[in-house]
Amino acid sequence: MGIKGLTKLLAEHAPRAAVQRRVEDYRGRVIAIDASLSIYQFLVVVGRKGTEVLTNEAGEVTSHLQGMLNRTVRLLEAGIKPVFVFDGEPPDLKKKELAKRSLKRDDASKDLHSAIEVGDEDSVEKFSKRTVKITKEHNDGCKRLLRLMGVPIVEAPGEAEAQCASLCKNHKAHAVASEDMDTLTFGAPRFLRHVTDLSFKKSPVTEFEVPKVLEELGLTMGQFIDLCILSGCDYCENIKGIGGQRALKLIRQHGCIEEVVQNLHKRYTVPEDWPYQEVRTLFKQPNVCTEIPDFQWTSADKEVMLDNSYHTVHIFPQADSCFLFPGPCEFSGI
Template identity: 40%
Template structure:
């Protein structure tokens, strides 16, 4: 899943691109999430329970911290991803891989849950991580939260990992701009590096480790040139290698339109009915805690304003439309750029 050993390579050769933060550092930020990654986390952690409950509790925690989540759903995967999907399906014991992008019953329930929570959802035309990265580049969102490192070759300026709302958890943030500067390669060259490391869309050259792959790209700049300068006996090139197709998938922008994003108040009664596998009292207690926490943070902002701090923000300002920025994100520090003030609902 993602790019093989990319995180290790970054820690060793480009640690300046990595920063460690707290979930509270993302207050006021619009964060795109790959929904399938989030759901797989819950399936792995609690296989005997429905992931809907985990999604319910985590989303409320995001909202309590003032984070504006945007959940992106997978569409039809590229045909090049079929072998990987089939391997995953076999490993999971599923009858077959979902290569059509058709939504399962559980996916439809997740979609309904998120709508009842009042957060925006987006259907990607293909892989969700590709659209998440594109939303960052368009200025529609501030960052992508995903455990999949392939969000970076797709072009996400800021990738957040471990944004799981646990108090003891440290959030890890990756800056694509700093990464490319440190490695002294372009984004296109970085995509070729990721293909050499191993991605979901084609095979890789056998026996080629991360350090060697990086050195080859830094010296020869393209996969075509790398192939000319390796020992084919020790590093055999895959037969019918579809690296060009993989490169195109990473570099081509999704064929869609940047959406307007709207947040609304959660519908508690409808949520109680949907989460019938969770005790009603537990759902209502969590909703009450959500309202109390939200009110407490509003009061804190009012005190800061009275003391000469930041501008007071009313709670209804949170639930509003966020439009695409007119100016591009500052490549050096995308999260520090000022968002165009959206119109109220």
């Protein structure tokens, strides 16, 4: 989910913090990418029509592999050096949000069943996408594919967004590419949107720099984190009736959540046992790995063992190497 309303808030109150760039501007740059968000997008979109999904001969879902292959090839063709970061254990503070998502998937499954019974194709399409969940098998398959393509991966101990931000802060990556705005809250110095779109050559990349965001908003990094917590994030409830606009006004007026709560109008109710301080610490000191060796991009593995998931190779002649192609297809070149 990220931070509620942050995109709109920045567009209105920090318009100069967002710069439109061409994808060519990142040629030769290392870009850290949240793999889990990408995989979810692929499972929802690639090869899906209603309840039908892209599979191989064994009936195993391969949408995530097809999408990962296509996206990675396009990034490499553009001269970008991608590093895919995979989620580790979610923090305890996220368990309530994950439980909510699980309940929503259960509700979507019931709605999907009803839509199938009455033959409502539009509802089938809508609810089938809401039942998507990333599994360990999805992650493992993409990790294997990326390794065979010679593309580095990072297995984060915690949240992938936090690890991506850490790579950027520690100069292992030039920027973080994601659609999830809480990457900014984790302090990524440079954040890119739309660079991972399969149509990125037609659409400009939007680049945010945290120092410019803070300057435009007139906030410190600590105040920006408090703003995001008040607006609503994945790790705790927010105060009902306070969205991004009011949260910004309150932080500018009072400086921090403690003072906001002290001076809050009685019509607002602060959630019981509200763990905003723990959430603040999570954003400032997330569980990340800082001992990351230098990244290496290598030629794709030509000695490919074929199995039920990977049947054919796909040639990428500029690199004189071959990529695995999920599912049965004809031998082809790009």
